[in-house]
Amino acid sequence: MDYQFDFGPVFAHWPELLQGTLLTVYLTAVATAIGLPIAAVLAAVRSYGPRLLGAIVGIYVEIIRNTPFLIQLYFAFFALPALGLRMTANTAAIAAMVVNLVAYAIEIVRAGLDAIPRGQIEAGRALGLGSLRILRHIVLIQALRVVYPALASQFVLQLLGSSLVSAIAAEELTAVANNIMIVTFRNFEVFGVITVVYLALSLLFRALLGTIHQRMFRWTT
Amino acid sequence: MQLRDFGFNEFFFLVTAARWTVVLSLLAFGGGGLLGLVIALCRVSPWRSLRLFMTGYIQVMQGTPALMQLFMIYYGIGLFGIRPDPWVAAAYAFTISASAFFAEIWRGCIEAIPRGQWESARSLGLSFPMILRLVILPQAFRIMIPPTIGYMVQIIKGTSLASLVGFTELARAGQIINTMTFEPARVFGSVALIYFVLCWPLSHLSQRLESRIARTRGDRPGLA
Numbered sequence: 098m099d100y101q102f103d104f105g106p107v108f109a110h111w112p113e114l115l116q117g118t119l120l121t122v123y124l125t126a127v128a129t130a131i132g133l134p135i136a137a138v139l140a141a142v143r144s145y146g147p148r149l150l151g152a153i154v155g156i157y158v159e160i161i162r163n164t165p166f167l168i169q170l171y172f173a174f175f176a177l178p179a180l181g182l183r184m185t186a187n188t189a190a191i192a193a194m195v196v197n198l199v200a201y202a203i204e205i206v207r208a209g210l211d212a213i214p215r216g217q218i219e220a221g222r223a224l225g226l227g228s229l230r231i232l233r234h235i236v237l238i239q240a241l242r243v244v245y246p247a248l249a250s251q252f253v254l255q256l257l258g259s260s261l262v263s264a265i266a267a268e269e270l271t272a273v274a275n276n277i278m279i280v281t282f283r284n285f286e287v288f289g290v291i292t293v294v295y296l297a298l299s300l301l302f303r304a305l306l307g308t309i310h311q312r313m314f315r316w317t318t
Numbered sequence: 319m320q321l322r323d324f325g326f327n328e329f330f331f332l333v334t335a336a337r338w339t340v341v342l343s344l345l346a347f348g349g350g351g352l353l354g355l356v357i358a359l360c361r362v363s364p365w366r367s368l369r370l371f372m373t374g375y376i377q378v379m380q381g382t383p384a385l386m387q388l389f390m391i392y393y394g395i396g397l398f399g400i401r402p403d404p405w406v407a408a409a410y411a412f413t414i415s416a417s418a419f420f421a422e423i424w425r426g427c428i429e430a431i432p433r434g435q436w437e438s439a440r441s442l443g444l445s446f447p448m449i450l451r452l453v454i455l456p457q458a459f460r461i462m463i464p465p466t467i468g469y470m471v472q473i474i475k476g477t478s479l480a481s482l483v484g485f486t487e488l489a490r491a492g493q494i495i496n497t498m499t500f501e502p503a504r505v506f507g508s509v510a511l512i513y514f515v516l517c518w519p520l521s522h523l524s525q526r527l528e529s530r531i532a533r534t535r536g537d538r539p540g541l542a
Binding site: 164167171264271291 | 393481501503514
């Protein structure tokens with residue numbers, strides 16, 4: 098192998114790399130912020146709500162979890178505009194990420210809800226609490242503690258999965274890499290650098306979310 | 319302007335392209351499973367440096383996007399002056415990626431076997447390979463099956479990434495048909511349907527097996 102590695106031209110593009118990194122984090126954070134509350138509500142519907150609604154949520158979960166994210170992304174970017182819903186690449190990306198995240202988060206949160214003993218809900222009712230207050234003060238707060246680790250790793254998976262968004266030309270990290278590759282012809286070096294950035298991001302967020310976990314759930318049961 | 323309508327022939331083209339999705343999935347499952355088993359066994363082995371090395375490998379593989387692994391291999395092959403072949407690159411990348419996940423899944427199952435069994439096997443004078451073969455793996459095997467089938471779904475969905483290096487499997491066939499027919503809703507709806515038909519039976523089977531194991535062990539389903 099007589100190939101001379103040269104990372105210079107890649108690092109010369111550091112402003113774009115930084116911007117791409119920030120957009121990757123931004124897309125993931127926004128999708129999670131929008132998706133988690135929706136998932137919490139839908140998980141409650143699935144566990145405690147009317148049968149029919151619960152079944153519809155179940156079908157949604159099965160469809161999303163059994164089709165690739167890339168196809169969901171194409172659907173959001175190509176099919177929705179054809180059906181009359183115009184979006185920018187970034188909006189389509191966030192929309193697809195939310196739809197995807199919600200399906201996985203519903204299943205995670207539901208496992209947490211099922212871990213709450215029914216006796217506690219009945220005790221809440223006996224104290225005269227309404228359904229929403231029982232859900233908020235008794236069920237969700239405890240369920241969150243149970244499901245936090247799984248949600249945290251889902252966040253990291255979402256962060257890594259956001260690399261696919263480059264396929265519809267949202268300008269995040271992987272898309273930036275593609276652009277730099279075209280200008281510099283340093284294919285391997287570009288993706289080497291990007292891979293390290295992704296690794297650093299996932300290690301960073303794992304550590305960060307782990308610290309939050311320790312701080313937030315100090316109380317014992 | 320559209321070149322043609324999305325009809326039966328176009329749908330049939332998607333179905334035939336799906337065979338490459340299946341072939342690629344089987345390769346990744348076979349290769350990744352074999353490599354993953356070796357890594358999982360290294361992770362529970364008595365040799366510390368081996369355990370640490372494999373922990374690092376898994377950290378890196380699970381901490382980077384599968385798409386990056388694919389690109390690295392695809393462009394990495396090019397460094398040797400060989401023209402990168404999307405087919406070969408995809409097979410290697412998905413094998414490597416699957417191996418890390420299988421290793422973690424199976425290590426979890428192996429460690430679910432009570433420590434006392436290891437200790438009593440060792441006190442009977444069995445060596446590490448013998449303990450695995452006679453005591454641990456036969457028991458772990460049963461709980462390994464549901465998550466393994468569940469991960470096959472992830473592999474099938476993951477093969478769609480191969481379309482991004484130009485390998486014509488189901489996802490890329492969908493893109494090709496879409497540019498010809500300009501009917502994205504029907505095209506990608508059909509593509510999604512084919513993926514669903516491939517994946518859903520496996521998801522369903524995995525869940526059923528898992529809840530059956532949970533029932534016989536008398537604990538709650540779902541929290542495996």
